[in-house]
Amino acid sequence: MSRLRKFLADKAVFAEPLEIVRVWTLRALMELNGHREFVMSTCFSSDALANYLGLGDWVEDADGNFNRKTIRQELQRRHRAVEADANSQTIPAPLSGNAQRLATRCGLSDTDCRILEFVILIHNERLLGEAVDSLGHVMTRDLPLILSALLKLPVREVKDALRSTSALAQSGLVKVDHGSLDLTGKLEIISDDFAERMCATETEPMTLFRDMVIPTPPAELGIDDYTHIAPSLAVLLPYLRYALETRKKGVNVMVYGVPGTGKSQLARTLARELECRLYEVTSENEDGEPINGERRLRAHRVTQNFFGQQRALIVFDESEDVFADGDSRLDRKSTAQSRKAWMNRMLEGNQVPTIWISNHVDCLDPAYTRRFDMVLELPIPPKAQRQRIIQQSVGELLDTVMVRRLAGLETLAPAVVARAVEVVHPIRAQLGQQTVDDAVELLVNATLEVQGHAAIPPKNDPNSLPETYDPAFISADVDLAQVGKGLMRNGVGRLCLYGPPGTGKTAYGRWLADQLGKPLLVKRGSDLISMWVGGTEKNIAKAFKEAAREDAVLLIDEVDSFLQDRRGAQRSWEITAVNEMLTQMESFGGVFVASTNLMDNLDQAALRRFDLKVKFDFLRGEQALALFTRYCEALGIAAASAAVRREFGRLGKLTPGDFAAVARQHRFRPLATAEAMIVALRAECEVKEGSFGQIGFL
Incomplete structure (x- = not known):
């Protein structure tokens, strides 16, 4: 006996297996010749299985009487005995009852149920699994014959049940894994926990999947917390309401944005507004172990049969598990790409409206993008909204000044603050108020650094407008105070500020925003220029979009770094960046301020787009x-x-x-x-x- 087999035999403690298991075990060994691998030249491949079949005398044979022919004859005798009584052997009541409930929900046939019960037992009953795996390498084309022999079902019915378009396959409960070689691997169940629950006790179907699909907690945010996407919600809410009332198929919405912007909360808020239930396809099981993308997709498929007749939504968070889990360097496709036709059918025919959530959509295949009814970006909320959300999450923990500082950082998602507060709140008694603020700032800055963002500006921010600021101390060729008054009346303008460094161009932009009572969105050339093709144009468009959304004054510093004269351009992106800038300037309906130290190099067409060009000079x-x-x-x-x-x-x-x-x-x-x-x-x-x-x- 090998050390491994001896270890397993010593450690395993099995309850008495079911008689139907004994029937299937002997059929696998004798009718399908599994005995050839089970009964080896001098020992058994599994001592536990041998003991179960009554072959224990040969397990610890010290006299060298191990005889394959004699053992095979004994197995034949036992096989004949169990077959004589095989028709009276039944599936345990919990498994049979649960299978019937699933059949009703998923439209499974009797053959489907028999196969489902068998697959559950080969994964739940170790001895049966060892017996069927003694068949060696199993080809997918041989599955109908094997299952027909084991379950005594017509081959044609088994073949139909195993088709990818069958009710059993579409349910997601059982999957044929063409890459596996042994039978237990070839017939894959949706999860081991599901198999255990099927055999434990008769229960409601949803309880069987509680490690994969769960009801979501109530929403913590209200629809008023999403006013920055009000135009999108004005379309999304009525559409989802229509889909729920008419049971429209193929309704899918993609919500994406940087982490912490409230995407999951948005799904819960939508469900509350629509007065429907919301179920989530989980990304980890009850033990906290991750569930891979393929199994999560199967869980999503299961939900369609259970909630298709309910007023419900499904949320599939972290959908990168499906759409972006490949690796181009290793030529490994994502889960979605490797099942492209199936994914397309699912997105076109799912019965329950699904909200897919992702942190990014860069890797999303256009074939999938066009199948989403809506693709909605959820950006970080504008400053006023951030301040309100942050204040709600921190309560009395932080002072007002600290809340304003946190809200003033446009790259800071409110969820990052909420997480820091969860850490600091339990230990606040050991900290003074100043230390509490500092602790939250420490935690938030650490997260921002990892995300590649700037830290929270210090209390005495050198970039903030100094108390001594007055446009009278700026040497310009126009009356800057009058320009500010004009913009206050009109609310729209495009200014180009040029001149030597330090002459107050950026500070004037800050003063202007303050006078207009608007937030200031500052972007530098280095913030907008991207190493990726098309990235600079995308960043420019995003900056103008963000300013419009926040009703902010947009200040682009160092604009000369990407707005150079196209006549001297040497690279194509230099031209496309200027073109994008001109397009955005033309369509922007707010106050836009550009500053540069190098006026002579700017594109002439771009200069014509500015309503006013102001020269800043050394002080008089x-x-x-x-x-x-x-x-x-x-x-x-x-x-x-x-x-x-x-x-x-x-x-x-x-x-x-x-x-x-x-x-x-x-x-x-x-x-x-x-x-x-x-x-x-x-x-x-x-x-x-x-x-x-x-x-x-x-």
Whole structure:
């Protein structure tokens, strides 16, 4: 006896198997010649099976009397004995009753039920499984003959039951795996837990699938939390209501977006609005183990038979398991691609409306995309909405300032905050209020970093508008305050701000948004340029779409990085990026601000699309002195004397950015006097190219 067989024989403890199992076991061994592998030259392939069949005297034969011919004759005798009484052997009541209930729901024939019962038992009864696997490699074409011999069913009926279009196959309960070689692998059950429950006790069919399909919890968000997709919901809700009332087939909706935007909650909210039940195809079993995409699809197929007559929706979360689980590098197709025809039929004929949820749809085959009734992107909510959702999830845990800081980050999904709060809330007693805020910030920033996003801006954000900001301190060729008033009246405009670095172009965009009472959406050239073909154009379109959705002022900094003159373009994407930019500018109905340090390189057609081109320059003398005085007051520095002001006048080419840089230095290298501030400003000026000359007001 091998060590492995000895180990299994010692460790296994079996209840007395069913008599019908004994019948099928001996048929497999004798009628289908499984004994050739079971009875080896000097031992059995399974001692446990031998003991069960009454061959125990040969299991521990120490006298060398193991004789294959004698054992085969004994097996023949036992086979004849069980066949004489085979018609009186029945399937256990729990299995038979559950199979009949499934047959009623799924439209299974008597032959289908017999096969289903057999497949469940070969997976549930180890000895039967060992017996049928002694048949060796089984070809798919031989399955009808094998099952006909074992179950005493007509070959034609078995063949029909095993067809891919049969009721049994369409139910998803049993699948013929053409890649497996042994019989238990060839006849695959939907799940081992399902097989166990089928044999345990008679129960309602849905209980049999509780590890694969579950009712979802109630929605935590309301329809008012999704106002940022109101136009889509205005179509989706009536359509789903119509589908439920008319039992329309082939209704599928794809909802996608970055993690944490509330996609799963949206499905629950829709079900509540439609007053219907919502069931989820789970991604893991009761033990927390993942369920692969193929088995999840089979579970989805099962739901069609159970809920087709109910007012219900199905949600298939993490649908990447099906549509994007392949690997092109290994030439391995996704689950959906390897079953393309079947998937297409399912998407066109499913009885229960299904909401498919994914974090991305980049890998979705166009053949599937066109079969979805709606493809809905769920973006991160706009700032006001984020703040309301975050406030609801944090309660009194965080102060108002912290909530505003969290809501101000456009890449932060509310679910990330909710997860951080779940961690911090139980230990809040050991933390002070400041430490609680810091702990949440720590957890959120860690997640943002992994996602490739910027961290939460610090409390003293250097990119925020300084208290000293005033458009009067900007040297421009137009009255910037008047421009702001005009945009407040009209609400639409396209501005191009150009000039040297630090002259206040970006800050003016922030001031403008503040004056208009709108959020500011800032995108830099590096945010929009993509390494992928078509990616830059997609990012540009997404930026304008996001600004329109949030009713935000869109500020694109460093616009020269992708809006260069097409006449000098050397790559095709440089041309298509400009074309996309022009298209979006033409159709945008809000305030768009572009800034650049390199005006001469911009595309001429793009320049014509701007309503106003504003030149920002170095500060004029009186502006520089006024700003110098303002910063001295803000930093608590004594007023400058006349001599100091004369010294200040010798500085050349000052910008508001120079003053902002010196103010930031003051935080860690305090400036005690106006003279020290001049020294710091001079250092900033000296690093600029061609900064010689005086301001010229003295």
